[in-house]
Amino acid sequence: MTDSIGGAPAEATVIPDAELVARATAADARALELLARRHYRAVYSVALAVMGNIADAEDVCHDALVRGLSRLKECRQPDRVARWLCAIVRNHARNEIGRPSVARARELDERIASADIQPEHALELQELRARLQAALAELTPVEREVVLLSDLHDWPHERIAESIGTSPGMSRQHLFKARRRLRELLGADILKEQFNE
Amino acid sequence: MNDDKTLRPIDFSALDPTRDTARFESLTRRIAIDAMAARANSSTNPRSALTPVVAWSRYTIAAAAAVLIVASSALVAVPAPVAAAAPESLAESAGIPASLIAIATTNHPMAATDLVDAFDRMTVSAAGQ
Numbered sequence: 001m002t003d004s005i006g007g008a009p010a011e012a013t014v015i016p017d018a019e020l021v022a023r024a025t026a027a028d029a030r031a032l033e034l035l036a037r038r039h040y041r042a043v044y045s046v047a048l049a050v051m052g053n054i055a056d057a058e059d060v061c062h063d064a065l066v067r068g069l070s071r072l073k074e075c076r077q078p079d080r081v082a083r084w085l086c087a088i089v090r091n092h093a094r095n096e097i098g099r100p101s102v103a104r105a106r107e108l109d110e111r112i113a114s115a116d117i118q119p120e121h122a123l124e125l126q127e128l129r130a131r132l133q134a135a136l137a138e139l140t141p142v143e144r145e146v147v148l149l150s151d152l153h154d155w156p157h158e159r160i161a162e163s164i165g166t167s168p169g170m171s172r173q174h175l176f177k178a179r180r181r182l183r184e185l186l187g188a189d190i191l192k193e194q195f196n197e
Numbered sequence: 198m199n200d201d202k203t204l205r206p207i208d209f210s211a212l213d214p215t216r217d218t219a220r221f222e223s224l225t226r227r228i229a230i231d232a233m234a235a236r237a238n239s240s241t242n243p244r245s246a247l248t249p250v251v252a253w254s255r256y257t258i259a260a261a262a263a264v265l266i267v268a269s270s271a272l273v274a275v276p277a278p279v280a281a282a283a284p285e286s287l288a289e290s291a292g293i294p295a296s297l298i299a300i301a302t303t304n305h306p307m308a309a310t311d312l313v314d315a316f317d318r319m320t321v322s323a324a325g326q
Contacts, residue, residue: 027236033229040225044214054212062228069232070239128211152209179204191205 021078024069032069039082040065041153043089046163049144050093053133057093064092086163135185139178146171147178294319 015034023031043065047057068075068088075084136144145164149155157168157175164171183191215221288298294315 027233029229029233032232033225036225036228036232037221040221040228041214048212054214058214058224062224062231065228066231066235069228070235125211132209132212147207148209148212151206152213176204179207182207183204186207190208 016079017081018078021072021075021081025072035069035081036065039085042082042149042155042163043085045148045153046086046089046145047093049136049141049148050090051097052137054129056096060093060096061089063096064089067092080162082159083163131186132190135182138185139181142166143174143178143181146174147182150175151179 015031017035017038020031020035020038024035040061044057044061047060047064048054051057051060065085065088068085072078072081075081077084136148139147142164146160149160149163150157155163157171160175161168161171166174210216214224286298289295299315
């Protein structure tokens with residue numbers, strides 16, 4: 001897979017996953033970092049769907065990605081490493097729900113996250129995040145995961161279905177329900193301005 | 198990309214971890230560094246199949262040592278039994294008179310008078326008891 005991500009260098013979008021996994025397994029630190037960058041948003045979407053807030057999702061992503069990327073030898077299908085990492089993050093997130101050590105990281109994370117932006121924008125961003133997180137909490141876990149992987153990470157239904165272990169048709173159905181519910185909760189102003197039909 | 202034509206996608210850009218590029222770079226670099234460290238740590242400390250056995254053997258040895266100490270102290274604390282009298286011979290234990298045993302164990306040929314004397318002594322000792 002060679003999906004693109006925001007902020008990643010061009011190199012990350014060219015090298016196939018299987019080759020990056022082979023390099024990373026041979027102790028190539030650069031390949032390891034490229035894998036982390038390429039798949040971070042996907043695993044973050046999964047973690048956010050389970051944990052329900054940004055700080056906990058990032059903590060879970062860090063721990064699970066460190067665990068997964070340090071054991072790449074165990075990945076049986078290197079060309080599908082994203083699915084493998086998503087499964088590790090999903091399991092880790094489910095184990096971490098409600099643990100105080102995760103919740104404690106939230107305040108620190110919010111300070112770091114808002115340190116380099118204007119106060120009024122930081123407040124606006126925090127409010128928007130809070131609205132989105134509250135609305136996401138109204139969905140089922142699988143609807144959250146599908147809508148985040150689709151609308152945040154731009155994965156097609158085939159990949160989402162493979163990741164969550166369902167059919168593309170069911171993935172479409174979950175996405176439809178999730179978007180409809182979020183639109184009811186948030187209004188039309190939260191919809192993307194442009195998208196390709 | 199999105200083939201759901203009935204509803205427009207949700208704008209999740211506020212939740213996007215790549216929104217702040219510098220922060221995203223920092224997050225992923227830290228993950229890569231920690232993963233390399235974890236990998237190096239696991240390769241310097243290989244966990245063989247015998248590792249759990251070795252770990253359990255410590256507890257087993259400690260338990261065995263404790264049992265040995267308790268058993269030894271119990272043996273020391275109990276007084277040794279008083280020396281018993283010299284054990285009787287098998288023939289005496291079976292009730293054969295000592296006079297007959299003496300005749301049977303001598304190398305001399307036994308005369309009829311010896312046998313009569315032995316019975317006499319046996320009768321006298323039985324009467325004395």
